Each structure stands twice: as C-alpha cells, then as structure tokens.
Amino acid sequence: MSAAPRRPRKKAGNAPTPTPSTPVEAPAAATDTSVPPYADAVVVMDAPAPPADTVVAQASPEQTADLPVLSSPAEPTSRPHPASPPVTVVVPEFASTALTELPEDRYFNREVSWLDFNARVLALAEDPRLPLLERMKFMAIFASNLDEFFMVRIAGLRRRLETGLPTRGADRLPPRAQLEMVSERTAELVADHAAEFTKVIRPALSKAGIHILGWTDLEHAEREQMRVYFREHVFPVLTPLAFDPSHPFPYISGLSLNLAAVVREPETGQELFARVKVPNNVPRFVRIEPVGRPSAEGRNTYRFLAIEELIANELSQLFSGMEVVERHVFRVTRNAEVEIDEDRDEDLLQAMERELMRRRFGPPVRLEVAADISDHVLQTLVTELEVDSRDVLRVPGPLDLSGLMQLYDCDRPDLKDPPFVPATHARLREGESTRSMFNILRDGDILVHHPYHSFSTSVQRFIEHAAADPHVLAIKQTLYRTSGDSPIVDALIAAAEAGKQVVVLVEVKARFDEKANIGWARMLERAGCHVVYGLIGLKTHCKTALVVREEGGQIRRYCHVGTGNYHPKTARLYEDFGLLTADPEVGADLTDLFNTLTGYSRQTAYRRLLVAPHGIRAGIIERIEREAGYAREGKPALVQIKVNSLVDEQVIDALYRASQAGVHIDLLIRGMCALKPGVPGLSDNIRVRSILGRFLEHSRLFRFGNGDVAAGRGRAEFWIGSADMMHRNLDRRVEALIQVTDQPSRTELAELLNVSMSDRIEAFDLNPDGTWTHHISTSDHPRVDLQALLLERMLKR
Template sequence: MSTAPRRPARRRKEPVPLTDDRYFNRELSWLDFNARVLALAEDERVPLLERMKFLAIFAQNLDEFFMVRVAGLHRRLQTGLPARGADQLPPRAQLELVAERAAALVARHAALFAEVIRPQLDASGIKILSWSELDRSEHERMRAYFHDRIFPVLTPLAVDPAHPFPYISGLSLNLAAVVRDPETGQELFARVKVPNNVPRFVTVGAEGKNVRFLPIEEVIANQLHHLFSGMQVVEHHLFRVTRNADLEIDEERDEDLIEAMERELARRRFGPPVRLEVAASISDHVLETLVEELDVDQHDVLRVPGLLDLSRLFQIHEVDRPELKDPTFVPATHPRLLDGEKTRSVFNILRDGDILVHHPYHSFSTSVQRFIEQAAADPLVLAIKQTLYRTSGDSPVVDALITAAEAGKQVVVLVEVKARFDEEANIGWARKLERAGCHVVYGLVGLKTHCKTALVVREESGQIRRYCHIGTGNYHPKTARLYEDLGLLTADPQVGADLTDLFNTLTGYSRQTAYRRLLVAPHGIRSGILERIDREIEHARNDVPALIQIKANSLVDERVVDALYRASQAGVKVDLIIRGMCTLKPGVPGLSENIRVRSILGRFLEHSRVFRFGNDGDAEFWIGSADPMHRNLDARVEALIQVTDPVARAELDYLLSESMSDQHEAFDLNSDGRWERRVSTPERPLTDLQQSLLQRVISG
C-alpha cells in the first residue's frame, strides 16, 4: 500500500496537561462551517447561479442550526441543565456568543446578495425587482395576479383586546402592518401571513434568456389597502420566526411509535420561538410589539438587511441558464459493473470480489439501485433486508422492495421514523411498505437507526449465499448525485453473517455486540476507534511509523479527541478531514502539534466517513455511517465495515492522500480557531479535488 509523503518527524516534546480549554466551542465551530459555505458564495470563480445556490444553502443551514442546536441551548437554559459535551460555557454565555457571531454572518450574507450577486444576476438578465422598478403594464399584471392567486387565500389578523396575537408558524414569512382608523386616528396592529403555496418569486416576464422576478411579499405589501378597506396603511415590515423543532418521544411509555411521532409532529408546529428575523428597517415600536408578543429575548432578534429567507433562492437557481451553472456530468458506471451491452448479474460479479463505489462519481442507479432492483426481480432471491433513514419522494429503491414483497419474497425494512425533518415522509413510506406486504420495523427503543445496510439472501445450487451493501450515505437517488459518499458491495460470508446478526438485533431481541468485520454503535464503534488509536500510540512509542487519518462530517466526541491528543503527544501523525464541526485544536505545541485538520467544501457535499490506521504497515481501512460525535456513538445504531479488498483499499488510500495533499484547494484549521482558505493563484496553482476525482472516474 503506497502512502503520500509525510511530514518529517519532529522531536518528541514533553506533553502538556489536558486543560479544560482544550476544545473549541462546538456551536461556534458549526457557525465557522457555515462561514466556509458562505466563502464559496463569495468565490468569484464559481459560476454565478452556483454562488447563489451557496447563499441559499447557507440560509437553509442557519435555519436548521437555530431549530435544533440553538433550541437545545434554550432548553438547557430554561431547565437549568448544564452545558452538554465538550464545551464548558453555560448556555446563556453560548447563546450570547452565537447571537453575536450569527448576526455578523447574516450581515455578510445579506451584503453579498445585495451588493454582489443581485447586481450580477441583473447584468446577466436575471432580475429580482422591487415594486418601484416595474412599469405600468407590469404593475397591472401583478395586481391581477394578486387578485386572482393571492388575495383569496390571505387572512389579515387583527391584534386588539378582542383578537389575541395570532400564532406565527415556524419559518413562515409574515407582514406586520400598522393601520390607522381615519375617523378616530387610532393605530392598530395586524399580521398578514405570506402564503407558502405560491412561488416566493413571481415571474413578471420572460423573454429568451432574460427573466424578471418580483418577491411575493412586495406584491402583497403594495396591495395591503385591499385587505384593510377603509383604513390607512401606516407602515408594514417583514418578519420571520424560527421555532424549536426538536421532538421528544418517550419510547418506553408510548406503545405505538408511529402514533407518538404523529402527535409530536403536530406539536412541533407550536414549539417555542428561538429566533426572530426582522427587516433591518423595522420601526422600534413594531419590533417591541413582536418581541413582547412572541416572548423572545433581544439576543434572539436578527435584523436582516434586504430580503428575508434567502433559502428560497433555490427557485432562482432553477432558471435554465446552463452557462451560469456548473457543467453537467453523467456519473460513470463502476468498471466492474460494465459488461458491454449486456446486463450481467450483480451477484455473479460480486462473487469475483468486492466493489467500492464512490458517489456521485460512480452512478448510484447502476450500482446500489441496480443491486436492489435485481434482487427484487431475481427468482433465486429469498429475502431482502434493508435500513432506510432517508430516501426520495419517488424512490426506485422503495419501489423495488415493494415489487419484491409482491413477488412473495421476504422483505424486512427498518424505516427510521425519527430521522429529523423526514419523520412525516418516512411514516408515509412505512405505511406504503406495510400495505405491500413488507415487514416494517422501527428499530430499537431509545436509539435512531442510522446505519446504511442492505442484505440479500439468495439460494444457489441448494446453498444459501448472502450479498451485502454497507455505505456512508442514504438510499436516496437524488442526493447520491449531490453528496460525496462511499459504499461497499460484497459477497464476503463474514459480512453476510455480520449483517444477519445485526438485523436480528434490529428486528428481534438479540443483544449481540461483537462482529467479525463490523464495528457497531452504540457498543462497539467508540471502543473500536480508541483501541486502534492506542495501538498507533504504542507503535510510535516503539519508534514505528504511526498514522491515523479520519474523514468525517464532524468531530466533537471528547474521548476520541483526547485520544487523538495523546496520539499526537506520542508522535503519531494525525490527519483529519472534517467538513463541519471540529472541537479539536490542532497544532498546539506539546498537545497537538502532529495533528492537521482540513475541511473540503465544493460542488458536492462531502459526506463519507473513512478511518485509516497505519497498523505497522498493514493499514486498516474502515468506512461507514458514524461520525465521532456523541449522538452517533451513544444514541444511534451505526455500522463501520473494514475494507479488505486490495483494490478498494488502494482507492481509499488515494482518496485520503489526495484529500491531505497541498496541491488541492481546501480550508486548514489553525490552533487559534481560524480557518485559512488555500486557493489557487498564478504563483501557486492548485486544483479542485472534487473536479480531479470527477475527471479521474469519468476518464477511467
């Protein structure tokens, strides 16, 4: 196994004590991640509509951050619980720091859209207008649109002694209006909800490549007099509320998980507010009314210059202007799955050896989807067992499972109905699968089932053979074109036995914790990682070259972080490729000087989890669904599989080595918490790793 050139070994120094401040704050680390997303939107080399897409992703990410992570801090503050995890700051102090950092990012985000992206869109013929920029005929068209499509569904709600302040649904756009009675001069407050079943940006006109949009709130705001006939509209301001979206299920008490989830989904709508976004121009007395009526803290108020809710810019990204987007590409079929014009059985191919697929570079439809579809149609297949955490609205994988069940095969599907923000969709899938005759289960009490596994049982010449898929991403054909993920297809008998045992644990009363080629959380992954880190420490202490490389979405588990600190102190070279949160401080003398932390962001969402341990020259490679986080290691069923196939191991070696190569653009984490972006310049030309991998796979 080849390895990339390593840094020269440094003389081992006396280790420093592990002090309480050895971790970065994880909430601020998450905001740093979203700042890196914003940096992609700021990059002038990125096609214009893709820059706008990153603006939308930033906004969408921030919504979820407040709905979940900030909501958790509020709950701890209200209940008096201490801070959770590595961070030692009390919840109030964290909320204040988050508010300050988020406000700065929102201002930067809004300024980029208003001062850079919007003018460039305008110059390219994609105009997002204000009401005052429309001509007379366009005004007439928008008035007609208002009366035909919007006015009938609007319900202005007054606020006075006879009308209590209305409920404001989470993430909805609303207009706070102040109207005056011309007879009495009394000013009154009212709320108008912007309907969410019409496009956020109304098409004013389109001609060739040119298209003109108007935000729907501009249409409504300029027609408010029709809603308050006989009154004078004094002022109006846009606002938006974010609510706590966490669900709390007592699985020990609730006998029917589906019914309990449906009750909680209904209650989610009424979660307490955790953020109030208002237009920067809002008047003080209207803001005071909103703060008082919604019962939010001043720290939870974000003044947003310009348009609110830029997550809806995804609509503009759909404009048919390919020259303003990334070049389209067709994912390649894995070479092992190519067989001329014939469709060779996946099962015959897998008997010749494992296949490691790398999405989106390798096609999901001609690999994993094909594996499930062929299993559903194959008369020799007796059973299919699969976990589903997230999938798409028109899922060919679900369709194949239904086909298999209708053909009389035993089909067992674990549908995780607690998958955040996909709960309702997954309940629908579960019921559809049950109606088709599939055995549907919902996992273990108190745990989310997050592992990505599929097991096919086939009878061949009177013998049973098992075929498996274990991956890092969901069985979701749409995100498989957007997310970077890995999956292993194998007919290895040990893996088949492992997955059989795992499904028996998920569907029955088995309490197995030890496996052959798997590490399974909540019992085995953290301990397995720590054992292997300790082994590298022993190698380093014996002057044997030692190496740890981890590619993950986030790194926040204290026991893993502390073990990596000990490894660095012993002289182990540690490379970490972390897309999101990272609480480990790299490059601190005596503590982590042998640790490098890198973040790769780009066209595709880096989502795979890979672990490599040097093992005295006989490297171990693991892939799977688990990040080194508390929730993954303690509160979920996760699976890592050891990759033993020589070709697959070489591919993982290449991926990790290239990810840490200084020849590619990336973000590097400094010991003071600053992320430094390394970009290509004429003096130091660098390449885009994702583009390099794309070209490598497509060119064969």
C-alpha cells in the same frame, strides 16, 4: 476557549487565477424549492439532461503535474503542510514514557465551530470563480443551514438554560455564555450574508439578465400585470388577522414569512395592528412575463418580484377603507426538537405524528425582522411572541434567502456548472450485458464512490435485481432517508408482492423526514413488507442491505454497507462510499445486526463490522492507541480520518495523546471540529482540513497504519460507514462501519486520503486559534479542485 473565530481568510498571494469549473451532473428533479441544509443535504433541483456531446471541464495538466503519485507513501516521517514550509513530525521527549496531562481548554466550542462551517459555505458564495447561479445556490444553503441551527442547536441551549441545567459544553462554557457568543457570531454572519446578496450577488444577477426587482423598479405595464396576478392568485388565499382586545395575537408558524401591518382608522385616527401571512403555496418570486420585449430577449432574461413585496404594496385591498401606515416583514423560528417517550408510547408512528403536530407550536428561538422596522411594531412582536430581545435579528436585506433556490431553475446553463453523467463502475459494466450482479460479486468486493460512480447502476440495481431474481428468498434493508419517488421502495414492494420475505427498518425519527418516513412505513406495510422501527431509545442510522439467495441448494448472502442514504437524488450530489460484497463474514455480520434490530438479540461483537452504540468509539480509540504504541516504539504511525463532524471528547483526547506520542494525524472534517490542531506539546502532529465544493463531502472514512498500500506493504486498516465522531452517533444511534479488505479498494481509499491532504488541493485549513485559512489557486501556487480532479480521473477509467 479562544475568541470567536473570524471568517475564513484566503491565503495571501497574487490575484487568483481562474480554474476550470467543477463538472457536475444535471441535478435531479425535486418536488419543491426548499433547501436541505448543506450540513446534511445538498439542494436537489430540476435541470435539463446533458446533451450527448456534453464536454466536461477538466483540470489542466499544468494544475495536476505537481500532484503526488496516487499511492500510499512508504513510511513518511515528514510531509509538506499546505502553503507552509515542510512540517516535521514532532516526537516529544516524553513519548516513550508517561504523557503529559491534557489541558482543560483543549476544545473549540462546537456551536461556534458549526457557525464557522456555515461561514465556509458563505465563502463559496463569495468566490468569484464559481458560476453565478452556483454562488446564489450557496447563498440559499447558508440561509437554510442557519434555520436548522436555530431550530435544533439554539433551541437545545435555550432549554438547558430555562430548565436550570448546569450542563457546560466541553469547552467549559455554560449555556448562557455560549448563547451570547453564538448571538454575536451569528449577527456578524447574517450581516455579511445580506451584504453579499445586496451588493454583489443581486447586482451580478441583474447584469446577467436575472433581475430581482422591487415594486418601484417595475414599469407601469408590469405593475398592472402583477396586480392582476395578485387578484387572481394571491388575494383569495390571504387572511388578515387583527390584534386588539377582541382578537388575540395570532399564532405565527415557524419559518413562515409574515407582514406586520399598521392601519389607521380615518375618522378617529386610531392605529391598529394586523398580521398577514405570506402564503407558502405560491412561488416566492413571481416571474414578470416580458411586456413589449422581443421574444428572443424574453427567453434568456428573467424579471422577478418577491411575493412579500407584491403583498405589501397591495395591502390596501385587504384593509378596505383604512389607511395602511406601516408594513414590515418578519419571520419566527421555533424549537423543532422532537421528544418521544418510547417506553410509554406503544404505537411509535402515532406518537411521532402527535409530536410532529406539537412541533408546529414549539417556543420561538429567533425573530427575524427587516432592518427598518419601527420600534413600536418590534416591541409588539417581542412582547406577544415572548422572545428575548437578544433573540431578535435585524436583517439588512430580504428575509429568508433560502427561497433563492427557486431561481436556480432559470434556463441559464451559462451561469451553472456544466453537467456530467456518473460512470458505471468498471466491474459492473459487464453485468449490463450477460452476467448478473450476483455472479460479479462472487468474484470480489466492489467499492463504489458516489456521485462519480452511478448509484442507479450499482446500489439501486443491486436491490432491483434482488427483487426480480426468483432465487432470492429475502431482502433486509435499513431506510433512514429516501427520495419522494423512491425506486428503492418500489423494488422492495415488488419483492414483497412476488412472495419474497422483505424486512425494512424505517427510521421514523429521522429529523425533518419524520412525516415522509411514516408514509413510507405505512406503504411498505400495506404491500406486505415486515416494517420495524429499530431499538427503543436509539435512532438507526446505519446504511445496510442484506440479500439472501438460494444457489444450488445452499444459502448465499450478498451485502451492501455504505456511508450515505438509499436516496437516488442525493446520491447524485453527495460524495459517499458503498461496499458491495458477497463475503460470508459480512453476510453473517449483517444477519446478526438485523436480528438485533428486529428481535431481541443483543449482539455486540462482529467480524468485519464495528457497530454503535457498543463498538465504534471503543474500536476507533483502540486503533488510535495502537498507532500511538507503534510511534513510542519508534515505528512509523499514521491515522487519517474523514468525517462530517468531530466533537466527541474521548476520540479527540485519544488523537491528542497519539500526536504527543508522535503519530502523524490527518483529519478531513467537513463541518464541526472541536479539536485544536497544531498546538505545541498537544497536537503538533495533527492537521485539520475542510473541503467544500459542488458535491457535499459526506463519506466517513478511517485509515489506521502506515505502509505502501498500492504495493501491498504495511499494516494499514481501512473502514467506511455511517458514523460521525459525535456523541449522538456513538451513544444514541445504531451505526455501522465495515472494514475494507480487498486490495483495489484499499488502494483507492489510500489515494483519496493522500490527494485530499496534498498542498496542491484547494481547501480550508484549521489554525490553532480557531480561524480557518482558505487556500485557493494563485498564479504562484496553483491548486486544483479535488472534485474536478476525481471527475476527470473517473472518466478516464
């Protein structure tokens, strides 16, 4: 294992030249200001709808002139590496015979790799070319990501260490060594994050008219305004909890902001400790209304005071007759893993509800404190919370910057990406007038690419039409995550109430959506839907829908298989694919799959699907090895994979051996990657790239085989689906990949993969030593934003 990788480094060159802002859609409304992790989610926020004459920024002709033609290259033997001389595919001398043994140190540590992903998110927050409120949003996403990392990954390492399990990671490091390495890396990132906020983002916001103020920054009239707000809105919900021999140390809920207060008895001089929880039902940042300022200025200028700062300066009202000596903000992160014994628990919903209640009291895994906290107050917290001193993070700035997402609601379109409206797929536009979606699908498959293609006029409309169509007999669908006001759920309920058979698999074990999904399950059951919860011991993560329709006395099946959730809001912010089809083989496959999910069928072989936990890993490795066989025979061979994470050792080893055989391998990995690219003799022919941007790159896409796809030549296979290359996806989840067989869709997927790997695209490239190089546009090497390019081309179609 190499040393912990450093922050992403920018490609050396002249100062970056400004590039057009990535066009974005007006974000959908949200019910709160919490930040979903960028690892699995993008923030959903309120924003005004774009005006009818919205102008969408586009990549300039100069920037796109040198991009490759959007078609599959015919039998390439070499290709340029981004920002480097051409790299020739290396075919080792032993390629035609036995391969060498793979070295033991062939994997990066997955925890450090995840932290490197979050460092790339932070790099976006530091990018001065992005609009200021977009940079602030990435600051919030970084903080939210780190919270989940501690709640899940660090909690898991802690449990293994405490139970004495000798389990080592794939990189051979034991849990204690991993924790030490992660602790060091996390401290570096937290310091960088805080410095970026205090030294760059906060001053820039202030210069732009969005002020995040301290108490001492307020004018006299503003302080009085805040005191009134405190008395009327905050003071009534505060409860100071003392800690002394007659008062036990109070329970500290996970991720809550708290104030540790030290007060002194005036008569005796005795100092006492108390805790005050910052309420989570008031805004994190309180807006200070304009006082004595012209109304024109007030419309575009915002002044905020953090709620913890207001409470800290009004503590004397909570401790009447006492002297407030110290006040320090702190925050605890707790283990959020959920453990259910599905063999023992007869009612899964009730078991999940009990476990969610227990999760509130999980053991602490992190204590965040203000950098200026006194030693004796810190020692009190460490002792009473029973945390290790190594779990303490001194933060040189405000705690919990995920709360910054609230400020994105400021009406400052000049500080945000311009909005855009997703396009209706060309094949579906005719369906908006006369032809039904079912008639259109009988003409051929439709591949939709969100958010460039509208979710509401494709997938959502597919379900809504099925619910309203009198010829539809049944709808079967999986739901992993959906929105708070889901039109998908509304359509399913309407279908059940109309007498259709509706079967919905609701995954109540979807992390951090358990409570919401339990609510959906009960609502669907009350409406008459058949609700099931999947297979014991497995999460159902596949994105599938099956519509059964009677046509002329015969049964016809229509299907959707996708890479993303049936979530209309995140579909406007996540990059995902979905395939709509009337192919009888896919219909038969989904029928078999739903029979497995709802009954006792144990189908393991399918026609156009690969299904985990039995078939995806084996199917992927089989196709990688097939390409390796072609390479050993001297034939061109190609593997291209786009996933969120690549950490499964069996898949990685198959890629290593394919590289040794001479297969050219392109990997687009948004998050964790344990594979080491470009290592002589091991992975010479593997490139790893990560693309981050305004939209969350979420699709999973696989290509096996070379050839000119646009011209209909070659043997390339294309697959899309829900599975990442991780143990949990391949062994402990029901996942589905579907083979894309129609020519237009195959051409579109080939074009996306080829353009994504072009050296004219802005991206992060992984180096053999684990560091990442951020390739950005410079005056001597112009590059374009992939998502801006795709938006431009979508608008032209």
